[in-house]
Amino acid sequence: MKDVPNLFGSMVFNDAVMQARLPKDIYKALKKTMTEGTHLELDVANVVANAMKDWAVEKGATHYTHWFQPMTGVTAEKHDSFISPQKDGRVIMEFSGKELIKGEPDASSFPSGGLRATFEARGYTVWDLTSYAFIKDGTLYIPTAFCSYSGEALDKKTPLLRSMEALDKQAMRILRLFGNKDAKRVITTVGPEQEYFLIDKEVYLKRPDLIYTGRTLFGARPPKGQEMEDHYFGNIKPRVAAFMKELEEELWKLGVPAKTKHNEVAPAQHELAPVFGTTNIATDHNQLTMELLKSIANKHGLTCLLHEKPFAGVNGSGKHNNWSISTDTGVNLLEPGDTPYENAQFLLFLVAVIKAVDEYQDLLRVSVASAGNDHRLGANEAPPAIVSMFLGDELTQLLEAIENGTAYQGKEKHQMEIGVTVLPHFPKDTTDRNRTSPFAFTGNKFEFRMLGSAFSIAGPNIVLNTAVAEVLREFADVLENSEDFKGDLTKLIQKTISEHKRIIFNGNNYSEEWVQEAKRRGLSNLKTTVDALPAFVSQKSIDLFTRHHVFTETEIHSRYEILLENYSKTLHIEALTMIDMVKKGIIPACVSYQNEELQLLNSKKACGSSFDCTLEEQLVDKLSRLSSRLVKKLEELENTLLESKSQSDALSVARFYRDKVFVAMSELRLIVDELETVVAKKYWPYPTYAEILYSVI
Structure with a gap:
């Protein structure tokens, strides 16, 4: 391993590099723009661009790209070289401030939800100064926002930055009420834990469903799954360890603070967790992480799912979004301190989050909605679709005492005694962890566990930032006009606890009892993406986002249309893939195996009655019955797909795919999975679950 401190950030045009390479006045002007949002003058941009180009060329870069995050869920980039032809036939390497600040990619070929027509092609990428440029694969990457010619946000970064500004504005109003004169800015921070599967690439290439859809559309249960719980935190296999080592090195070069790696619960499943960072930078880093997971896996003969x-x-694989609020002076506003009962500022921010999650639970569900995540939520250690909060016994009892106006007897930290004298004593935490909770307080941050592993973390953090900003706005409006700040603060905290404690649940989120209890409390249970998405375009949501200038109403409706279309398109591709696999692989396998068994049966019968033909007769009968059902269900799925074209608006189409197409797909899968257990291995056309999950040794 190389010298990690020197390796870390070595391919990033970070603050240290800027200080070393920029004139003092240019560096000062740039930092002022970054921290205060002042206008960046072109002459400053020209100097920065030239220094950035010189640094990049020294590192082996020949091109630059404006790197942005359109509404596809992945990143986009268009590469331009630094070369500038000269009259004498030579070239020089040039990069201007104008090229650094603005790019012009085609805006009509990305999802826009109706914001842009095909002939309205002009779009702009604009440099995000707060996220450092970096070098990857010989190209200088410049993180940017992406908007249309008419100014609408066409990406995930622009509204994320807007939501961060909204929360900063309202949180600063609260801090000023508490007499905080040191803080100049409030930022949200995120540490996204990333789960993923690693399988052998050769096996992957034999599964069309994995190639086209990212998931297995067929597959009987293997003899061994995760029942023994022996993979979780288990010994990392050498091939996987080599992949992880290279992944960490490449991430460290790019300034991504990858910290933790381990095996996850399912066979072939793993996790990577970084140190937290400012939300927009953490979002960039997570996009980079997902890209490198795939590219580096490929170099090792693996495929990352x-x-x-x-x-x-x-x-399934999730992405745990560890979210907190801090000042620019390094104070975590969700840190309870030693005496949270006496920490009024902490309590106000805590109840603000509680109220935000309760009032905007539907939007939080929308933020993690996708066809893929619908399969995961509520199963195998993923949280359910019902949004609730886990605070732990101590904080819950504290809030109860505040609500009731009674004295709170704080718990003392106890030394853990585990019965072995040679082991050191250590303090017991004041609360347990709850892995079934969608939104859990974990000491000085909240862990939003509902995100799917392929998600950009931008969407959930946009909702979270904006919802909390709205509650802080309401709080500030009340307290700024108060004549008895302490008394009104206490009443506000008590009132908020009383009105929103229904969202707090510290028990088993998987139990049927909780489903019934949540219904009694009036909490939403939006089981599918199609159930959830209409909440995005409700008047309440529109008012929230437009009030804080995070989305315009047009931008909200465009994203709603995109999410509905993505849901329907995903199921459409999956259905077509199923049909193709059945016709080209499953049916020929069934026919071939039946033919073999029929030949054997007929041969035995031709030899006379001395041979028992029970096995062959039963097998042929079962194969014949299953094959007949297979053809019937295949035809039903094809007809259902044709029927989907008769639907009109996007919501009707999505509902049809959920209620009709997905049901037909599920019924077809049941038959194919049973056939897999009957057809001889030599005829079965696709690798089985056992072969896929245990292919990496």
């Missing part, structure tokens, strides 16, 4: 549920019956 980021689908939320690539295999039925075993754990």
Whole structure:
């Protein structure tokens, strides 16, 4: 391993590089723009661009790209070289401030939800100064926002930055009420834990469903899944360890603070977790992480699967969004301190989050909605579709005492005694962890566990930031006009606890009792993406986002249309893939195996009655019955797909795919999975679950 401190950030045009390479006045002007949002003058941009180009060329870069995050869920890039032809036939390497600040990619070929027509092609990428440029694969990557010619946001970064500004504005109003004069800015921070599967590339290439959809559309349960719980935190296999080592090195070069790696619960499943960072930078880093997971896996003869549920019956993959609020002076506003009962500022921010999650639970569900995540939520250690909060016994009892106006007897930290004298004593935490909770307080942050592994973390954090900003706005409006700040603060905290405590649940989120209890409390249970998405375009949501200038109403409706279309398109591709696999692989396998068994049966019968033909007769009969049902269900799926074309608006289409197409797909899968257990291995056309999950040795 190379010298990690020197390796870390070595391919990033970070603050240290800028200080070393920029004139002092240019560096000062740039930092002022980054921290205060002042206008960046072109002459400053020209100097920065030239220094950035010189640094990049020294590192081996020949091109630059404006790197952005359109509404596809992945990143986009268009590469331009630094070369500038000269009259004498030579070239020089040039890069201007104008090229650094603005790019002009085609805006009509990305999802826009009706914001752009095909002939309205002009779009702009604009440099995000707060996220450092970096070098990857010989290209200088410049993180940017992406908007249309008429100014609408066509990406995930622009509204994310807007939501961060909204929360900063409202949180600063609260801090000023508490007399905080040191903080100049409030930022949200995120540490996204990334789960993924690693399988052998040769096996992957034999599964059309994995190639086209990212998940297995067929597959009988293997003899061994995750029942023994022996993979979780188990010894990392050498091939996987080599992949992880290279992944970490490449991430460290790019300034991504990859910290933790381990085996996850399911066979072939793993996790990577970084140190937290500012939300927009953490979002960039997570996009980079997902890209490198795939490219580096490929170099090792592996394939990385980021689908939320690539295999039925075993754990899906999530992305735990560890979210907190801090000042620019380094104070975590969700840190309870030693005496949270006496920490009024912490309590106000805590109840603000509680109220935000309760009032905008539907939007939080929308933020993690996708066809893939619908398979995962509520199964195998993933949280359910019902949004609730886990606070732990101590904080819950604290809030109860505040609500009731009674004294709170804080718990003392106890030394753990585990019965072995040679082991050191250590303090017991004041609360347990709850892995079934969608939104859990974990000491000084909240862990939003509902995200699917392939998600951009931008969407959930946009909702979370904006919802909390709205509650803080309401709080500030009340307290800024108060004549008795302390008394009104206490009443506000008590009132908020009383009105929103229904969202707090510290028990088993998987139990049927909780489903009934949540219904009694009036909490939403939006089981599918199609159930959830209409909440995005409700008047309440529109008012929230437009009030804080995070989305315009037009931008909200465009994203709603995109999400509905993505849901329907995903199921359409999956259905077509199923049909193709059945016709080209499953049916020929069934026919070939039946033919073999019929030949054997006829041969035995031709030899006389001395041979028992029970096995062959039963096998042929079962194969024949299953094959007949297979053809029938295949025809039903094809007819259902044709019927989907008769639907009109996007919501009707999505509902049809959920209620009709998905049901037909599920029925077809049941038959194919049973056939897999009957047809001889030599005829079965696709690798089985056992072969896929245990292919990496």
